[in-house]
Amino acid sequence: MAEDLTLPPEWAPHAALWVGWPHLPEEWGGALDKARAEIAGFVETVSPHVPVRIAIGSDAAATAAEAHGLDKLADLVQVPTGDIWLRDTGPIVVYEDGRRVARTFAFNGWGGKFEMPGDKETAVAIAEAELIPQTRDAFVLEGGSIEGDGLGDLLTTRECLLNPNRNPSLGQIDIEKRLRERLGVARIHWLPQGLAHDHTDGHIDNAARYVGPGHILCQDPFGTDDPQAERLQQIKTRCEAIGVDLSTIPAPGRVLGPDGGPLPASHLNFVITNGIVVMPGFGTPSQSAAREGLEAVFPDRRVVVLPSSFLLHGGGSFHCMTCPIPASKDT
Template sequence: MSDMKPHLLPEWAPHAALWVGWPRLVEEWGGSLDGPRQDIARFIRAAAEFVPIRVAAGSDEAEATARAAVGDCAEICRIPTGDIWMRDTGPIITGTGETRRAQAFRFNGWGGKYLMPGDTETAAAIADHEGIELSQHEMVLEGGGIDADGMGRLLTTGQCLLNPNRNPDMDQAAIEASIAGALGVTEFTWLGDGLLNDHTDGHVDNIARFIAPGHAICQHPSGADDPNAETLQEIETSLRRAGLEVTTIPSPGLVKDEDGNPIPASHMNFTITNGVVIVPVYEDRYSLVALAELSALFEGRKVIGLPARHILNGGGSFHCMTREIPA
């Protein structure tokens, strides 16, 4: 191979496997694991019809409960995990076939907010299980903070990547240089802020995603009380200004937690894998429109909407809890 530079593939490239996290830390889930495990088991069963699923179980109890719930349709893997957020703690795989490399960035608990034992060991454990060589990087980066189109373009947010709680000694130029070297990215589109009350400091996979080279999708506000109305409009403007083709679908609108606070529900946190796109849904008004529009955009893939309210209580959704392994 003459070109050994790393190449970050788009999520719609063929997958050899899809890793899914299994919840194990009851204190991270408001005292009960039943709800999130139910949502995730439903996701695993749907995805397993399209791609081999590997469930990351971080304790004996997690391994036993995952095996009981989905052991018939997924491989249950005992590896160190803090909790389910494979997108952020797992490795970012570049290349295909023999050129595959597992790029492992430093993980610091989303800027030191949520430090869970096992999270810093997950990336190396997945790479080892897959038999893919590991490259370690000093920079702090979570996979949910970036989104790529496979042609060198990358979406990210200043709120997350330029946050002093991640890489205080690096400016934007240094961060771009580091990512370009590790992932082969050539063009950066910087968005501003993410969704209201997002624990991750505005991960881009909750607000904008590539669905084809140079083609990004984001959300328009739903309902007069959409808590992210201004932010969503700003995101769309920024994407268009960057010269990308932009399509919008409805947001889930105002979705509240038990205490009545808006939670960062988003139709953007979908997982793309072989032949299917699995979309988190939180209500049945705007989500029906979003699913119909996504079906038209993802030609040749089945689009499935599944409830994800319980997972969001832990801080994320389907994309946050999965990590694909390119074929």
């Protein structure tokens, strides 16, 4: 292990923010244009705060991005990519002995459920585009499955990281050893599971987020018919047991997909970048209170709520579709 190895927290300064851009119509159930409009709104909102790079997977996708005016707001970068969820297919950048190093972990389509051409090459391509040295790793790890506080604490779920569809030959002790060696974390806190109906097998970024050193944010159930109520209470109880500062915001409550089934909607799938926090909204009554809760834990940042319903139909939201590039330590 390097003498000085740190996983930077998401509120650390960003040199750039990568954003996924859909280019596979069959993955969006007829809502491709609506999902693109939500992403364009996100890019327009964050681009005054951070340089944005949009991962373009095809020439047709580039043309569509230009039609939304994104070439005037961001760099359109051709990289191999299938789906848009760069949090999981992109690199995880750490500070190692004072310099940035990109960890390019293996990716297996969330346990073999959604394998698309290009996704296994995305992390390496982004690291190369950013001119950041990289270490390649056969260990399967998705960025949305971990949350660090910048001081050595890490949150994750057993449902995802200990799932036999990721690293079947590794047990908890082996996985913790790799997390410490690759990311420089010291204390690993395991939640039993994330949200129900989540094809990522319970990613932490829908369940609990660090919003400061030793400060966790999770969600309270909203409404009498919240399909996540039991899991949200389990998540909160486990976070309380960690012994950190704990804040909560209301969950979206019952959000249904095009097929009438419940979706893993979460106001926690927000993006923190330079001077701003962007929270996904789903048009539910909890939205205003959730925004106020975020304003309370991020008093020095502007909090914006943007629509994310069609992104959710596709499998994620703003945090899932972005990959942050931390600033150099000397900037």
